[in-house]
Amino acid sequence: MEMNEYLDVFIEESKEHIQALNDHLLTLEKNPEDVSIVNEIFRSAHTLKGMSATMGYQDLADLTHKMENVLDAIRNHKVTLNEAMLDVIFKAVDALEAMVLDIIDGGEGKKNVKSLVNQLEAMENGENVEAVTTSASNEPTEAMVNTDVSLDEFELTVLQQSAEGGFNNYQVTVTLQETTLLKAARVYMVFEILEKLGEVIKSSPSVPELEEEKFDYSFTVVLVTKDSAEDVSAKINKVSEIDTVVVKELEIQAYDRDVTAERSVDTDEVSKQESAEQEQTSTDTNAKKKSQLSSKTIRVNIDRLDALMNLFEELVIDRGRLEQISTTLKNNELQETVEHMSRISGDLQNIILKMRMVPVDQVFNRFPRMVRQLAKDLNKDIDLQIYGAETELDRTVIDEIGDPLVHLIRNALDHGIETPSERETKGKPTQGTLKLNAYHSGNHVFIEIADDGAGIDREKVLKKAIANGVLTLEESKSYSDQQVFQLIMASGSQQLIRFQIFQVEA
Template sequence: MEVNEYLDVFIEESKEHIQSLNDHLLELEKNPENIEIVNEIFRSAHTLKGMSATMGYQDLADLTHNMENVLDAVRNHKLTLNADIVDIIFNAVDALESMIIDIIDGGEGKNDVTALINKLNAIGNGKQSPSNASSQSESSTSESGNIQAELDQFELTVLQQSKEKGFKNYQVTVQLQESCLLKAARVYMIFEIFEQIGEVIKSTPTVTELEDENFEFDFTVILVTQDTTDAVEQKVMKVSEIEKVTVTELDIEQNIGEGEVESQSDSEEENDVAEETNGEKTKSKQQITSKTIRVNIDRLDALMNLFEELVTDRGRLEQIADTLGNTDLQETVERVTRISGDLQNIILNMRMVPIDQVFNRFPRMVRQLTKELNKNVDLQIVGAETELDRTVIDEIGDPLVHLIRNALDHGIETPEVRKANGKNEKGTLKLSAYHSGNHVFIEISDDGAGINRDKIINKAVSKGLTTKEQANSFTDQQAYQLIMESGFSTADKISDISGRGVGLDVVKNTIESLGGSISIDSTLHEGSTFLIKLPLTLSIISVMLTEVQEETYAIPLSSIIETAIVHKKEIMSAHNKQVIDFRGKVVPLVSLKQVFNVPGEEREEDYYSIVIIRQGDKMSGLIVDSFIGQQEVVLKSLGNYLTDIFAISGATILGDGQISLIVDTNALIK
């Protein structure tokens, strides 16, 4: 078999199974008696083993095989779970993940897992046979053998009436080969045969679970037919990738006592209803198809690039229509604008990814860190379904890791300290995400020790980051921002987790490079909150176009509070800088002409056109010559040669073909 064509599918499904294993193991640790969770873990491990063996990744298959042995002993009540066993299974999942990462990087997925396998074997105590495939088959078959006991009264009545009419009632167990890749397709073909020769009364697992491939390699049905057992077996075996078919006749008399069988007319009516119902089930089974497809991200990027060109041409069309003043042309352009706007929303939504893809790695990380730090922490996740552009999702993971590690190490105290301070011994770390306007907010909060303002200021003064006089005038939020300066750390000792002064400055730089901002709020001895504000998307943004001399500059609307016309007499001076009084606050002014050295004579006018911008609690007023208006533009990178241009985040092509630079407001406020 040529496995290369299945490699992408294998990688994607393996990542999903690894995440499922981690999630369910965390649940199992909280509820060790819940056998249903053990079954879920077993199914993921079993599926991963079959996929790995088929693809030729033997180390993966061997490790999952031994994990199965332990899990099977647990679910059959031959083994009692404890913290040590869960830790070893977690270690096995880590090893599986590292092998899959190796495969993603082009490797062969090899790893020395001998020690882990020996530990798993020792836990299993040899209670399960070496051939897990056969034992699994027996286990599944024995479970499937209970299908007759699960029949309800209605189904039993239907089977009784079928027998009286000369039909035969069979229990059919079908076992697929473990090398079978498309189990759902095989199930569909088998059910097609069942429908041709008779009627399926019950299925274990259910039809929905079979369609979702939420089963191992065997399933059982109750079949009503006129064919013999050999005929049924031969017809089903014609489908490829089937290991074996077991057909046994049911004895319905044992299940129905006297007086339970209803009158002939009623039974016939119910039989008709049953046939109708099963017909509908079959019909719905045939109609259910996957409503999602996996699309290579490169294709979405190409689609976005093409649409960005369309946005540029749309701006050009709008400008031409305004210039010519032709009514028909203007109406057509308005329609094109509406349609392209709808198309833009669809394309942007296609690129949206639930932030759960980032959040789902944190429960496992928090578990590991709390063990290392000897702390007891309850992680709460809210709003994991909140969606962000894929580009932002790719970048935001590492900053969140830094913030969570920081909260666990510096924020939440040890159980002994919390108890001494009258707090619950278990700390709370809350991670939440939500939409607001065109932004997504991510909040990391804890109920720990909070931030000590005096300690931060003393450290900042000693490092020369600020003076004592300046620090005394800082608000609490301004003082807290000092912890995000490069090399700043208040840790009393260096650990593997934090304390080297590396991390929070990287967090701030990364978030600001995404067009976002981060603010900090804290109360000493009560806790801290880090609030991250991010744009929904980075490719198409709304801007205010402004003119400085003969040049056009675009200022992102997300940073603008409002625009104003200010008389020169209203401009004051403070610390040798021009400032204005804006709603009771002193706002410094920045001239874009001076910042960007725009050539041309200074205009002699009595009024300034000012754009008020804000980042966090800081504000500035940008002086421009005139306002052009709002417009949606495509953000383009300046390329590798122009990466260090001060206060410029990119450029865009306007409708008339001119290039407009996009102002980095964060840099100007600094």
Template structure:
């Protein structure tokens, strides 16, 4: 058998079975005696084992077989599906995901799984599950040193490297005659917080505070400082015997991030798919109909859809050109033909865009497992409710929203929801609730992360923002609650009392805001003290073809995305006022800064100033600006083209488009304009 011929199908179907295992194991934890769930888990594992053996991936098949033995013991009531036992099964699934990912990346799928196999064998033989589960599993490695980083930490390291930060791992050894170990650790952290952001500590912060370690510990930080400077600063702390500083290489971070990334997320890069084909045996008629519908779908390589989209974008440009020619020639026959072609191409555009749409379920699927693990780490009881997982987004947007949502969920887990004791004392149920919700509204998709925790402490956020220099002590008290909450998105601002392994490092929400705005969306936060917090993300349905307002700036034409426009207006020259050396206007009771695009883009002046100004009011979240133009041309659907590799840093320009008359129009990035 030609293995390569079936490799893509094997990877895709393996990912489906692994996701099914994750989902059903979480359900089994809630309902340990539910036989249909156990049967589904067993079926997924059995199919995965058979496929792996057929393709020649013996390590994968062997581990699945061992896991299958434990599942069989649960199925026959020889073992009870306790949370501790399922921890071990989840460890096995993590290894399986890593092996499949390695195969997808061109590897052999081999992996050292001796430790988890020993655990599974001991459990199968009836040894005490609690003792077996406590056996240490080797951690992920970066370089040749053992040091575990989860997906969130790898993301922070990767993004920090992109922004020019250095990442170091510090091995700190205290002297044998040290008196207060915890105090020395605190002083080390104080020094490090002055030069950068702490990403990880081993042992954990809690263990260090309790002096539950020998004489050495390690800390990972990101900083602009050099290795020598970091070492010199830490060595100023007394009673330190030695410090070893190792720079973490960017390539190693990317490699570790690739190896540990969730398989389901990677799946969207490879294939666009229909529904999973279900088995019809012993299922109700409605489920059989669903399975029959799934059989009518085909999998298409995403590169083919990208090529189709590129060709259609060229067609849209030619359509605009034909409309322009038709208008100039005033030929009825040509006009009718062009109008018919426009209707047909509009329908074709709708079909192509729908083909590229992927349910957000592709991203949401990995979060229940993540929340389960975090809840255990934080000693919190959390119920994650997912609503609207079938809401669809363009594949290019889907690829980018995973990391921002991880940040928001971790933030809700750590800062939002309280511990069971605090909730009980507040008269709340011990189990907190986090809701992940997606829905369509117009040409946008909204994703909300809602928790029923303690809400945001306005005074605490404001005090931190003032001490961090984000706002001045004079302006702070005048801010509204909503404006104070928005300060959470400021770079480096964290309200955590102590750094934890989950958050509180001042890295996170600013990354979320930057990522969402780079996708043409925005993120807002609302909170009610004592009741909870809601983060709301607004995203465009697609990034390829957008609606714009075409405007004239002297002899040039610019495009302003409709999603950023509040309205257009014409004002008199005397309506313009001055405030803090900035021209402003009064727009419905709000003071809005005025920006003349002729001056801003240094466009050659070809038209004299008039007593009337044409303005476009644009917004970015709560902030607004009025753009002065010479005239409005009208609304248009245009194809967004990048400026290429040589023009990557053009400020306030997100791309360009070709108009019907062949002229190039630059597309204004309103998010960059409003700072």
């Protein structure tokens, strides 16, 4: 049987089942005794297993089969579900999604999930999940150890002075797990630790690129600190979804300063060209993923809709010419026909436009899972409330708003909502509230994000904006509060969308 003709259907249905798994698991977390929810999860896993096996994606089928065994044990009361087990099942779903993404990119859907399989087997047998090794291999690869960061004259001088002052100069390479949902959030947590340990001199990729997730899964920083390499590694490894941490002492003598400076000048144009090519490749890849992942109810390629709209525009031009001819000739039958054609073409235009409209739920539905994981990592208790998920937007806009919304939600969780102990001190409920609301107003669609946290710290935003070169110290003195608050929207694709942001009164 020729499988290629069924691939699109397999991908669409796999995405639907993975989304269903995430949704039902979030519901199960709140109602762990509800066997009916476990049955729903089991059915999705069972269907996904059968589809994967039929299509020949054995790794995907095998992992789903292990999940299925655990779910069967839970619904038959052979094992009791707990938080640690639920975390493992969530990770398994993340791995399934990563495999589907690989298939979309033309891969074979293969992935090393040995550690997850071990944990699932332990769960099935009623063993302690936390005692099972969570990583298939923590040994650093040759590529990780030998990753080097280019340094300019000034940075080398700083490192030289640091070494003379008794500080340690380290090159730290961090690799995230391939199932990581929010790479930028993990990078942020790592940098928070690094800044407490000492000073970050250089990052590769750059900080803006890391914030915009323009990297695979590894990044390298040059760190100046008094701490030992073991302490640095141990503290970074406390961040979840970290695969490996390699800390090695930076040998300044290995850098030829004159050669470094010359190379920096000679290769500047080449680097720009390579960077542009890499960025274009990344953009093309992301666009490809988005076009294939953005819809689960409309299975029509958007290029075909665009072509249909272009043909319709040609039809409108001809309709205008016919109306002129009809007016000139003053033929009643011709005028009636042209009027009828105008009404039909107007209806056709509305249908084409509606075909491009999809509910924002296609973006919103991934946030409950994201907020759950991020809240656990930040030790915060968050109640996510979503309103207006049925609000419709053009599909091309839906493809673009995901990343800006992730950025805003992450800011609200990282910087807005306090920890339970801080909230209790302020007389607030220990559980913070994050609201996501979409609604129509006239010809516009508004998306509002609100939290009942501490609000936006004006001075902290200004300090960060000045440090990132968004504005100067002199310019900042004349900024109103509203202008300062808008600075959180100043980077990357966040400028593409108009958001209304407000803080809910505690």
